[in-house]
Amino acid sequence: MNRDPRPDPLIEGLAGLADDAPPRLLDRIAARWVRADSPVGAVFVAFTDRGVAYVRRDGPGVAEEFRRRFGRPLLRADSPPDGLAPALLGGGTAAPEVAVDLRGLTGFQADVLRAARTIPRGQVRPYAWVADLVGRPRAVRAVGTALATNPVPLVIPCHRVTRSDGTLGQYIFGADAKADLLREERAAAG
Amino acid sequence: MRVIEDVDQWFVELYDQHRGLVFSAALRLSGARGDAEDLAAEAFLRAYRAASGYGEERRAALRTRAWIMTILMNVWRNHLRAVARRPPPDPLDDAADPPDAAESVEQAVERQETSGELAALLRRLPENQREAVVLRHVGGLSIGEIAEALGVAEGTAKSHVSRGLSRLRALAAGLDQGGFR
Incomplete structure (x- = not known):
């Protein structure tokens, strides 16, 4: 009870320097997820404040795999990121590009994916074309590996990269899905 | 409940409880809102990654306020070391008008x-x-x-x-x- 009843302006001033975190801070930390329809069926999509980070077929373990790979909290999104639906459908020439978050990839992997993203709907390119474009013409096999681990298939159309012998090669969603997608895209473009 | 894991729910509670404290401390240590956001985001991410490996019992036993602030202070000191070679900003850069000489x-x-x-x-x-x-x-x-x-x-x-x-x-x-x- 022997406390000075007058407030200490310095202590009060310091307490007044406390502030709430800006609302966007959480989005710099956590990723959000939605389910969405795609040509390969229902997909799980995670995105950050930078863009779409992860697209996989929806199913058991998909969220755990995201956490293992990205080490971020994963919260349900109120709404999908702008432009997601057309991006999952392979984009048209008129569709705006949805932002992607390729942090966590090596520079080479990111270059390969950006190169793959330039292939127009209805067309395909060989792995060697991508290797040339990223300035590593001898790294054809590494290009294949980078595409095989594409975190954002469909949004970045790695399915449009095929083998130079005319066969389609592997795909995250399976070789049959790759064939179906390319057939649909050719038909739509034709 | 398949996608929302316990550790994420735990994290949201941690974040809601301490975001003001972590951000304010980062802001008053660094003196810049942009740096404060970087520092606070980094501290919460590290907290999440550490807690993901802890298991429920250990998470529940954490005294979270001292714990998250310990992480923030480590992040802050790493930041200080990283900028140590840059010239310090003028501390009066963001000071306001000179005080009135008659003020107490x-x-x-x-x-x-x-x-x-x-x-x-x-x-x-x-x-x-x-x-x-x-x-x-x-x-x-x-x-x-x-x-x-x-x-x-x-x-x-x-x-x-x-x-x-x-x-x-x-x-x-x-x-x-x-x-x-």
């Missing part, structure tokens, strides 16, 4: 609270005193929590707070008399 110390401190000048004075304290004062009087941590977050003995934490406050009062008085102009 109390009036000067009150005005500084609204003008941001107190925040600028804070940045003129020696690092260990500034950390202790920010944690104690901006963050409201106990001496025990401060000692834990700074990795020092409680007596040391207490002494840093008290010396920091004395120095702040002297700085505010000096400003009041135009001593730093």
Whole structure:
């Protein structure tokens, strides 16, 4: 009870320097997820404040795999990121590009994916074309590996990269899905 | 409930409970909102990654306030080391108008609270005193929590707070008399 009843302006001033975190801070930390329809069926999509980070077929373990790979909290999104639906459908020439978050990839992997993203709907390119474009013409096999681990298939159309012998090669969603997608895209473009 | 895991729910509670404290401390240590967001985001991410490996029991036993502030102080000190080679910013860059010579110390401190000048004075304290004062009087941590977050003995934490406050009062008085102009 022997406390000075007058407030200490310095202590009060310091307490007044406390502030709430800006609302966007959480989005710099956590990723959000939605389910969405795609040509390969229902997909799980995670995105950050930078863009779409992860697209996989929806199913058991998909969220755990995201956490293992990205080490971020994963919260349900109120709404999908702008432009997601057309991006999952392979984009048209008129569709705006949805932002992607390729942090966590090596520079080479990111270059390969950006190169793959330039292939127009209805067309395909060989792995060697991508290797040339990223300035590593001898790294054809590494290009294949980078595409095989594409975190954002469909949004970045790695399915449009095929083998130079005319066969389609592997795909995250399976070789049959790759064939179906390319057939649909050719038909739509034709 | 397949996608929302316990650790994510736990994280959201941690974040909601401590976001103001973590951000405010980062803001008053760094003096810049952009840096404060970077530091706070990094601290929460590290907390999440650490807690993901802990298991439910260990997470539940955490005294989260001292724990997250310990992480923030590590992030802050890493940041200081990273910028150590850059020239320091002028501490009076973000100071407001010069004080009126007729103001009392109390009036000067009150005005500084609204003008941001107190925040600028804070940045003129020696690092260990500034950390202790920010944690104690901006963050409201106990001496025990401060000692834990700074990795020092409680007596040391207490002494840093008290010396920091004395120095702040002297700085505010000096400003009041135009001593730093």
